[in-house]
Amino acid sequence: MERLAFLFLLTASVVGATTPTASDVVAGVEKNLAPDNFQALYAFTNYRTDGTVMNYEVRFSVKDVDHAHGYFLKPEREKGREILRLGDAIWTFIPGAGRIVRIADRESFAGGDFSNADVLRVDWLKHYKAQFASETEKQWIIDLSANSSDASYAKMRLWVEKKTAQPLQQYFYDSKGTLLKRLLYGSVRDFGKLSRPARLIMENVFTTQKTELKVLDMNFSVNIPENRFFVDRLGK
Amino acid sequence: MLIGWASEMKALVIFFLIFFANMAVADDLEEASGLPDIEMDEAPPSSSFGKVRSYILMEGLQRRKGGLRQYEFPNGEFSGSLDYSFPSKTDLFLDGLLTFDEAGDKSRLFINQVGVRQNWQDNFVLAVGKERSRRAPGLIISPSDLLFTLVPLPGQREDRQGVWLTRLSFQQQHRSYDLILLPVDRVDEAGLPGKDAEYFGTTLRTWHELGLIDMGLSLGSFDTFKAGLALQTLVENKWKFYYEGAYHSRYERLDASSKEKAFQHLLGAGYEGSTDFGMRVEYFHNGIGFSKAEFENARQQVRFSSSSLSSTAILTPFIRQQFLIFSANAPEVFHRYNFFAAIVKSLEDTAQMSFVRAEYLANDWFVAGASQLFVHGGDESQFAGRAFNTQTSLDLKYSF
Numbered sequence: 001m002e003r004l005a006f007l008f009l010l011t012a013s014v015v016g017a018t019t020p021t022a023s024d025v026v027a028g029v030e031k032n033l034a035p036d037n038f039q040a041l042y043a044f045t046n047y048r049t050d051g052t053v054m055n056y057e058v059r060f061s062v063k064d065v066d067h068a069h070g071y072f073l074k075p076e077r078e079k080g081r082e083i084l085r086l087g088d089a090i091w092t093f094i095p096g097a098g099r100i101v102r103i104a105d106r107e108s109f110a111g112g113d114f115s116n117a118d119v120l121r122v123d124w125l126k127h128y129k130a131q132f133a134s135e136t137e138k139q140w141i142i143d144l145s146a147n148s149s150d151a152s153y154a155k156m157r158l159w160v161e162k163k164t165a166q167p168l169q170q171y172f173y174d175s176k177g178t179l180l181k182r183l184l185y186g187s188v189r190d191f192g193k194l195s196r197p198a199r200l201i202m203e204n205v206f207t208t209q210k211t212e213l214k215v216l217d218m219n220f221s222v223n224i225p226e227n228r229f230f231v232d233r234l235g236k
Numbered sequence: 237m238l239i240g241w242a243s244e245m246k247a248l249v250i251f252f253l254i255f256f257a258n259m260a261v262a263d264d265l266e267e268a269s270g271l272p273d274i275e276m277d278e279a280p281p282s283s284s285f286g287k288v289r290s291y292i293l294m295e296g297l298q299r300r301k302g303g304l305r306q307y308e309f310p311n312g313e314f315s316g317s318l319d320y321s322f323p324s325k326t327d328l329f330l331d332g333l334l335t336f337d338e339a340g341d342k343s344r345l346f347i348n349q350v351g352v353r354q355n356w357q358d359n360f361v362l363a364v365g366k367e368r369s370r371r372a373p374g375l376i377i378s379p380s381d382l383l384f385t386l387v388p389l390p391g392q393r394e395d396r397q398g399v400w401l402t403r404l405s406f407q408q409q410h411r412s413y414d415l416i417l418l419p420v421d422r423v424d425e426a427g428l429p430g431k432d433a434e435y436f437g438t439t440l441r442t443w444h445e446l447g448l449i450d451m452g453l454s455l456g457s458f459d460t461f462k463a464g465l466a467l468q469t470l471v472e473n474k475w476k477f478y479y480e481g482a483y484h485s486r487y488e489r490l491d492a493s494s495k496e497k498a499f500q501h502l503l504g505a506g507y508e509g510s511t512d513f514g515m516r517v518e519y520f521h522n523g524i525g526f527s528k529a530e531f532e533n534a535r536q537q538v539r540f541s542s543s544s545l546s547s548t549a550i551l552t553p554f555i556r557q558q559f560l561i562f563s564a565n566a567p568e569v570f571h572r573y574n575f576f577a578a579i580v581k582s583l584e585d586t587a588q589m590s591f592v593r594a595e596y597l598a599n600d601w602f603v604a605g606a607s608q609l610f611v612h613g614g615d616e617s618q619f620a621g622r623a624f625n626t627q628t629s630l631d632l633k634y635s636f
Contacts, residue, residue, distance in 0.1 A: 076600050104508035105473050108511045133265060139268065199274065232443070
């Protein structure tokens with residue numbers, strides 16, 4: 001199976017007759033992690049330091065970075081909860097009260113170590129400037145520095161494997177350069193239209209708590225109706 | 237002093253941990269290895285039965301007033317809902333409830349919602365049946381919502397009761413328009429149209445997202461004319477501010493008196509900037525309520541009682557005209573506990589209701605909860621005739 005991101009980078013190299021720029025590499029990773037128009041089943045496992053383990057399963061319908069809808073399948077006590085991202089606005093449906101509520105874009109998705117932006121808004125080049133920090137024989141190491149106040153982090157560092165154009169590791173820093181979180185990627189899996197890491201582990205450096213995200217399936221041959229992203233369709 | 241020393245030591249240790257952690261990674265330009273490949277779980281098959289939710293709830297209550305104690309155990313509830321979408325863009329929905337009330341020693345089946353929705357060209361919807369749709373921001377009362385004004389306090393009993401309607405909607409991403417015909421003005425014990433039910437009214441409802449502000453406007457022609465307006469905004473992604481207003485051309489009150497051209501106003505602010513806690517404060521001016529003189533007069537004819545208050549359903553806490561409402565919540569404390577507290581305080585007399593609740597998230601299916609409701613109020617207050625001073629409830633819910 002052709003890898004979309006790899007082709008993207010190859011094309012960039014051939015057309016430019018040079019090695020890809022840092023932005024080219026990041027654009028390829030973005031296209032893989034957050035393509036347009038797909039449905040996916042994500043499983044989140046929050047490992048807390050006191051031994052508590054919480055499992056969530058969310059079915060996402062994504063049109064683009066500004067339009068994403070999630071339906072909670074697990075745990076059973078949360079089943080039916082919905083979340084809708086429309087640009088910067090986030091709405092949720094509370095099934096127990098049959099109520100739609102606009103909520104703040106909080107730092108944590110489903111109580112874990114991924115933020116809403118980490119899960120639903122992989123549009124780094126819109127908010128960060130990319131430049132190579134280093135390059136080895138097998139990997140590019142790219143620094144992404146925030147160039148807008150909307151960015152979730154002041155800086156990110158991304159490790160990308162040259163051979164596959166897949167991300168391997170990502171660090172997240174605040175404005176003082178303090179490392180906040182570490183993200184490891186692995187288990188690259190073929191989902192038909194593209195290959196991407198299917199297993200991600202985000203670690204909070206301060207609390208040492210971790211959240212594992214598994215991409216259980218991705219389906220690109222879907223026709224997501226426009227009204228899936230209407231606020232009034234939540235819960236219906 | 238010992239505590240202060242311990243805090244300083246803790247801060248010092250954290251400082252060094254962060255310092256050395258960053259020393260280790262600040263210039264980390266080594267190759268990364270990523271995660272080792274493992275066998276991935278297969279995705280479970282999608283349900284062919286549409287969206288299904290159900291739960292069983294057991295509850296025990298104790299109400300106290302002076303030396304009098306009243307117990308109710310067991311109260312039970314079984315709830316099930318199904319939402320099925322056909323490829324033809326037709327949705328069927330059913331949401332029912334089977335309850336057992338120990339005090340009345342009876343069980344009953346209740347239809348929360350049932351009906352069919354037909355979608356056209358993504359933007360048009362025709363719904364026929366019994367349906368619920370709420371969006372107003374008020375915590376306990378939403379005067380701008382002409383159909384679902386009162387909101388239950390948090391608890392494990394779900395409140396998804398709809399109204400019988402025919403709804404024609406035009407919807408887009410940032411706006412919607414609803415024409416709602418309400419053919420039934422009363423329902424029976426099962427939530428079905430009552431025997432003597434008559435046409436209730438017609439409502440026009442619209443919602444717009446105007447940049448940073450969400451606006452909802454409702455106009456209702458019932459036996460009187462009503463209008464509702466809701467505005468809300470989020471500032472710095474932390475602070476929520478909102479206003480709800482309602483106009484009643486005439487409002488029939490409990491003592492059969494009526495109020496002409498009355499307004500209700502709800503002004504609210506909330507903090508949502510933390511995943512660990514949230515807060516709300518609201519001021520409610522209830523223009524359809526009783527002034528002091530009116531209340532004194534009405535008390536001669538009607539006995540205002542709070543016997544209908546429970547941990548999950550507050551039917552008439554707003555008899556007078558001015559209230560302060562406050563709530564605080566702390567979700568997933570120590571990962572397994574939810575806490576909630578709310579106070580409704582009359583600004584005209586000594587009436588006050590306080591509610592605290594704790595929940596334990598035992599696992600994916602079971603949640604155990606405990607609630608305490610306190611009702612205060614002197615002889616002159618709207619809660620003077622209350623049936624109890626405190627209500628304690630314990631509940632256990634199994635979701636599947």
